[in-house]
Every structure is written in structure tokens, then in C-alpha cells.
Amino acid sequence: MRGLTGWLNFVVNVILLFLGLLPGMVYAQQNKTLTLEQAQELARQNYPVTQQFELLRQTEQYSLENLSKGFLPQFTLVGQATYQSDVTIVPVDVPSIEIPAPAKDQYRINANVSQLLYDGGQIRQQKKVEQLNTIVENQRVEVELHKLRDRINQLYLGTLLLDEQLKQVDLVQQDLETGLRKVEAQVKNGVSFKSNLYLLQAELLNNEQRRAELQASRRATLQTLGLFLGEPLSEGVVLATPAAAEINGNVEIQRPELKLYTSQQTLLEQLNRLLYARNLPRTSLFGESGYGRPGLNFLQNTPDWWYIGGIRVSWPLGNFYTYRNDRKLIDVSQQQTEVQRETFLLNTNAELTQQRAEVDKLKEMLEADREIVALREKVKLAANSQLENGVITANDYLREVYAEDQARQQLILHQLQLLQAQINYKTVLGY
Structure with a gap:
């Protein structure tokens, strides 16, 4: 009986251990693919400035406790x-x-x-000032975190661009190897010069150098991105391509800067009430x-x-000497905050207009890019056939291969630029 009980305990422990490891196994599987939203959330959690939220909360708590002791x-x-x-x-x-x-x-x-x-409501009004001041400072942190989103976008999309360029290197590799096999056969049959073979072999080495350079750039970009995320990213990580964002000119701006200006105005209004309470x-x-x-x-x-x-x-009557000027100082601060808000809206709307124009331009360029790539691919296929028949040299073939490669590079670049412009538009809006 004891043996059976021990065996059952062993089985239960193994099951519990497996269940405990299961979340980590699932997490590890999920980590093979990283989305832009996950990267932004991880960066937000890991960014040192995020710690200020808790510090500001503690500061508010201690300040309110001290103010409450004014009635002791x-x-x-x-x-x-x-x-x-x-x-x-x-x-x-x-x-x-x-x-x-x-x-x-x-x-x-x-x-x-x-x-x-x-006390004329002074302690009560001072408590509200402390609470509103915490809201203002929290919004300042949100503004800093919003700037972080743009940095993560650049690193993430930069890695995607390198991924696409590496894919294009593979395509060029295939074209060069195809040409090399045909020239090798021609040299073997005595219908082509070895110089053509050497030329293609040299270009294969150049393509490998290009691959190594792109891979090194990708490693460096992933390392930098990993620093912001708080965890290392392996070279095998797959970055999911974000969905294209729709450009809608009627969407309201939701930037944290606007919430900061609103909270500042509310704080200044509360300072007016505190100023009045101090004179009671x-x-x-x-x-x-x-x-x-x-x-x-x-x-x-x-x-x-x-x-x-x-x-x-x-009754501290001496405060009435400066009461009017204190009110005017608060009014001036409110006007300054409103000017900052209007300036921010002007600059933001200008940036949104620029991003919309950039999106429209890139869409038109992509249509032309696709047509150019299709034509260049046809020319390359024709050159491939001509090389096989000995009509053109390896140098002529390389020219068409690289012409198609250049066209595809432009297509890839414009696709990523369009995606970046669409994401930037959302970021500028505050979404």
C-alpha cells in the first residue's frame, strides 16, 4: 500500500512539474515570433522611466498623509x-x-x-493640488514613453527591411548559381571563355559578402532592440509584418501631450482655489x-x-497684498499652456498632412515599382535563355540580374517606407 501511495505521489509531482513548466514552454514558443505591439509593450515595461509611476504614487501618498496630519x-x-x-x-x-x-x-x-x-478649506484644496500634480507628472512620463514608441518602430521596421533585403540576396544567389551552371557547361564544351566563369564566381563571392554585411547589421539591430525590450533576441526570431494602417483624416488626435496640457490647466485652476482658501x-x-x-x-x-x-x-490679511498679482501669474501660466497646446496641434497637424502626402506618393511609386519588377524579370529570363544559347556574355547576363535586383530593392524599400509612413501616422495621432 505504501508503494502504491509513493508511486501516486511521484506521478502527481511529475504532472505538477510539467504544468509548472508548460507556461514557460508556451512562452518560449510564442517568443519565436515577435509582433510590433509586443515589442512596444515590452519596451514600455522595461524602460527605466516607467518606474516613476510608482515613485510618483508614493510621493502623493506621503504628501496626502502629511497634509491630513494638519488636523491633529x-x-x-x-x-x-x-x-x-x-x-x-x-x-x-x-x-x-x-x-x-x-x-x-x-x-x-x-x-x-x-x-x-x-482652515478655510486650505488643507482640502492643497490635497487636490497634490493629486492633480501627480496626474501632471504621470502625463509627463507618458509623453516620454510615447517618444519611445517611435524609437521601437524604427528598430523594428529597420529589421524588417534587412529581412527583405536578405531574401533578395537569396534570389540573386539563385540567379547567379543558375548562370554559373550554364557557363560551366559552356566552358566544358569549349563554347565560352573561362573569364565568364570567373566573373560569375566573383559575383557569387560579392553576394556572400553582401549577405554577411546584412546579417551583421540585423544582429546589431536586434541587439539594440533587445536592450530596449529587456531580453536578448536571437537571430532566429521572426518579426511579424505589421498590418497596414488605414489613413483617416477624421480621426481625433489622442496624443499624451494634449492630456498633459489639459491636466496642467486643471492644476492651475485648482491653484486658484487654493490661493483663495489661504486668505480665509x-x-x-x-x-x-x-x-x-x-x-x-x-x-x-x-x-x-x-x-x-x-x-x-x-486672519492673515497680509496675503491680500499679493493676492491680485498671484491670480494674474496663474492666468499668465494658463495662457502659456494654451499657447503650447495650440502650437503642438499646429505642428502635429502639419506632420499628419506630411505623412498623408508621403503615403499617397509611396502608393503611386509602388504601382510603378511592380510594373518595373515584372518587366525586369522578363528581361532577365530572356537573358538567361540567351546566356544558355551563347548569344550574350556573362557580363551581359549580370547586368540584367542586377537590374532586376535593383528594381526589387526599390520595391522592397518603398513597401517598408509605406508601412513606416502608415505606422508613423498612427503614432503621430497617438494610437
Whole structure:
């Protein structure tokens, strides 16, 4: 029975271990293909500036806790000892009555306590200021993270361009090997010069150099992208081609900069309310007790305990001297924020117009590119046949191979440029 129980425990542990490893296995499988959205999300999580969200949250929490303590009783302990050159003496000589003069050396120690009852709403308004200030700072972080999206787009699309160029290198490799086999047969049959064979062999080596250069550039780009993502990317990673974004001129701009300007305006409005609250009267209870010489009865020249308590109303009228100018300063800041917002919208709309024009231009160029590639492919196929029949030389054949290669390179470049322009349009919009 014990053997059966042990065997069952072993099976359960193996199953649990497998289930624990399964997410990692699935993740590893998923990691073989990387999408642009995944790259942007990983970069956002790994970017150091993201840590500021938690730091700002903690700052707000501590600030609000400190402000809340403004309604706690406030204690003060004061002690003093003095010697004065003169004291108050009653200048009346009454027979049989002696009025003692206070001592010139006096001392006291006393404790004060005050409890705020009403502060004009200053603490409440200050709390709102702290909360809105956190929102503003969070939006500043979002602006920085939005700039990161553009950097990730460039690295990601740059890698895609290198991938397409490597595919084109493979096509050229196939054309060169095809020509090489035919020239080898011609040389063997004595109908072609060995110089044609050497020429094609040299071009094969050049093509291999080109492949090595592109692969090195791809490795460097992936390493840089991996630094932003917080994890190394192997050369075997496959970058999925993003879907083409539709260009719609009626879509509203959703950039974090606009939210930043809005939150700044809200903060300035709250500062106005705080400014008003600071000029209202404050009411508090207070109490004071102590021991010293003299006590409250200054004619008694012996140490004594004493206390005093009551309610206090204070009104800082001096703040009214600068109240109007403080309001004007806030108004100026609001106007500056609005000017920044309008300037940003102008520049953003100009950039969107430029991106739309770029998309339209590239679409037209792609139509011509496809026609050119189709024609160049026909010319290359004809040259292939002519090379086989000994009508043209290897040099003539290479010229047509590279002419098609150049046409395909232009097609690849314009396709990636179009995709980049469409993605940039979305990024400029804030999506």
C-alpha cells in the first residue's frame, strides 16, 4: 500500500512539474515570433522611466498623509529663564499693607496645545493640488514613453527591411548559381571563355559578402532592440509584418501631450482655489499650562502652576497684498499652456498632412515599382535563355540580374517606407 501511495505521489509531482513548466514552454514558443505591439509593450515595461509611476504614487501618498496630519493636535514645549533690569512696582504706599515687588530673575516652562477647527478649506484644496500634480507628472512620463514608441518602430521596421533585403540576396544567389551552371557547361564544351566563369564566381563571392554585411547589421539591430525590450533576441526570431494602417483624416488626435496640457490647466485652476482658501480666516482651540515665577499673578513672587485655554481666530490679511498679482501669474501660466497646446496641434497637424502626402506618393511609386519588377524579370529570363544559347556574355547576363535586383530593392524599400509612413501616422495621432 505504501508503494502504491509513493508511486501516486511521484506521478502527481511529475504532472505538477510539467504544468509548472508548460507556461514557460508556451512562452518560449510564442517568443519565436515577435509582433510590433509586443515589442512596444515590452519596451514600455522595461524602460527605466516607467518606474516613476510608482515613485510618483508614493510621493502623493506621503504628501496626502502629511497634509491630513494638519488636523491633529499641535504641541509645543517652551522653557525660558530671564533676568531683567527692572520690574513693575505699585507706586502706592498703603499703611500696614505691603505689596511685594516681583523678582528680577524669572523663569517658566510651559506646554502649548492647539487644535485646528477650520482652515478655510486650505488643507482640502492643497490635497487636490497634490493629486492633480501627480496626474501632471504621470502625463509627463507618458509623453516620454510615447517618444519611445517611435524609437521601437524604427528598430523594428529597420529589421524588417534587412529581412527583405536578405531574401533578395537569396534570389540573386539563385540567379547567379543558375548562370554559373550554364557557363560551366559552356566552358566544358569549349563554347565560352573561362573569364565568364570567373566573373560569375566573383559575383557569387560579392553576394556572400553582401549577405554577411546584412546579417551583421540585423544582429546589431536586434541587439539594440533587445536592450530596449529587456531580453536578448536571437537571430532566429521572426518579426511579424505589421498590418497596414488605414489613413483617416477624421480621426481625433489622442496624443499624451494634449492630456498633459489639459491636466496642467486643471492644476492651475485648482491653484486658484487654493490661493483663495489661504486668505480665509482660521479657527482653532488652544490651551497652555506651565510652571514658573511669577505665575499668572505677577504680584506673587513665588513659583506657581498656571493654565489658560480658549478659542483663537486668525486672519492673515497680509496675503491680500499679493493676492491680485498671484491670480494674474496663474492666468499668465494658463495662457502659456494654451499657447503650447495650440502650437503642438499646429505642428502635429502639419506632420499628419506630411505623412498623408508621403503615403499617397509611396502608393503611386509602388504601382510603378511592380510594373518595373515584372518587366525586369522578363528581361532577365530572356537573358538567361540567351546566356544558355551563347548569344550574350556573362557580363551581359549580370547586368540584367542586377537590374532586376535593383528594381526589387526599390520595391522592397518603398513597401517598408509605406508601412513606416502608415505606422508613423498612427503614432503621430497617438494610437
